[in-house]
Amino acid sequence: MAKFLTNREENYSQWYNDLVNKADLAENSAVRGCMVIKPYGYAIWEKIQSELDRMFKATGHVNAYFPLFIPKSFFSREAAHVEGFAKECAVVTHYRLKNDEEGRGIVVDPTAKLEEELIIRPTSETIIWNSYKNWIQSYRDLPLLINQWANVVRWEMRTRLFLRTTEFLWQEGHTAHATREEAIEETVRMINIYSDFAENYMALPVIKGYKSENERFAGAHDTYAIEALMQDGKALQAGTSHFLGQNFAKAFDVQFTDKNGKLDYVWATSWGLSTRMIGALIMAHSDNHGLVIPPKLAPLQVVIIPIFKNEEQLSAISARADMIKSELEKAGISVKYDNRDNNTPGWKFADYELKGVPVRVALGPRDIQNNTIETARRDTLKKETIRQDEVISHVKYLLEDIQKNIYEKALKFRTENTYYTDSWSEFVDILENRGGFIMAHWDGTAETEEKIKEETKATIRVIPFDSPEEKGNCIYSGKPSERRVLFARSY
């Protein structure tokens, strides 16, 4: 068979770019580092949005929207926060263009300079806390549990479709609480929602844990993250939840009166998950035939393809296909009947495989004769011929089984590529030659983490929540350590 996609084993980056392009998910735009998300890619994002949104609302959160522009002065109130983001901000300095008198076309009107520059949000903590200041006076106003679906801009030096683009779409939750304990509880609740979403919807096994001080969000007391392993052996941070302490409340002077009439600063959290998840989906499950989308997030779950020689056959097949389609739809399954006659069945088979549609149903003259249908599942590419009256139950079974199977496949891959080592030379060797997760001892200092990063490009992805206490010696410094942490090279 002809090759339509770059081979994944030959060149992982090229395979990834090629797949994003050929599966019609996105393309590079004319704007530096920004991408155009095409309808099919956006449909996947809409599925992610709707499932997450449901989970947020079920835990008492509501949606709101805050401005794209942040006055520079807001942004500089929290010292660590500004330090973390200053290097990658787009800044608006003027508000008008004009025709150049010397005929050089449209130019910025120098007389239209803003008195205070506006930052295009790289994240919204500051503008949101400026509002919260007015919204919160009493313990009765708390907790405040708000989420925003938005775009943000971070002027990264190097970009990559979905994984790191200059502008990206995400959701960011920003909550305010009366007590430290409650805020920490919220931070944990949200990282659990993310990992639940990753595992049960994305079919992506993740490791939950704390970020080390070096990797923490700018302005946070503590950052929790979920980390996933991609098929090329690199780690991908898939979602983060931050305990912000009273940092932003103090910076924006958000105080409330508690039950005892005492004034105190509120406790905050923020948490976010982005279109990067689409990149994770691609890199975790896809193969050399194209995308593999978990059924729960597939914009299209089933495609029915007719195989016919003439109009007469097509109409007989269509009658049956329409019936199957409406029955599947009644069962809550999304279905397309592709009866276009300008492509051959073989072409359609390959195309829907490239797009990652989980289940394909083929109907031809043979099937009409025998009262059968042919099903094919995207994960294993296995085909089966079944009785037509079994189609609904079989498709339902396939969707569930594919969801389960690709999760298990990803988990198996992660297990096989997670190494426990106490030897520095083996540590280096794994990173150089195999990739994957490494569970190793660490002395807990930022200096050691920094040195390991310099020498191997690996960072501490997380200190896993469930990493058991185990006495050992730091892989790098040899100093005593209480538990293993997760190292990997990352995106």
Next chain:
RNA sequence: CGGGGUGUAGCGCAGCCCGGUUAGCGCAUCUGGUUUGGGACCAGAGGGUCGCAGGUUCGAAUCCUGCCACCCCGACCA
């Protein structure tokens, strides 16, 4: 910002080293016909400021200079 690479039809590329009539191939598109159980075949057609600007030359896709864009590898990061 450093190191490497690429820019030729909608997409993917050859031609460039060693300058020479009309710039070529595959895919895609359009027309007609035959096909259709794994990316069909035949015949015909349309589509190009060879990234941009200069220069050398009788003559430049090809040589020289400058600029621009994109990709990959680093530094940065969700």
